[in-house]
Amino acid sequence: DCAESGAALNWHVDPYEVYAFNVEGNTIWEYFDLDTGKVEEVEIGEMDKAIYMPCGITHRVRIMSETRTSVSLVLPGTLNGLPVHERR
Secondary structure, eight states, X not given: OHHHHTEEEEEEOOSEEEEEEEEESOEEEXXXXXXXXXXXXXXXXXXXXXXXXXXXXXXXXXXXXXXXEEEEEEEEOEETTEEOOOOO
């Protein structure tokens, strides 16, 4: 599915909060918006802007350029005030 869709990371849910930006390349982050019940998207260019993806939100990242270098900062996640532990 990833090869057909061009996704770098197919649909998934992270057990942590993510802050990410592209140093090189372009991506589209698609996520399920709990408020609207729809899939929304945010396009992020090279050195353009950062995205925050909360813990527990279903999302994927599509690479729109030939190359991509990104930086992600992650924080331990919480849902309903309780810590989320990553399964290994």
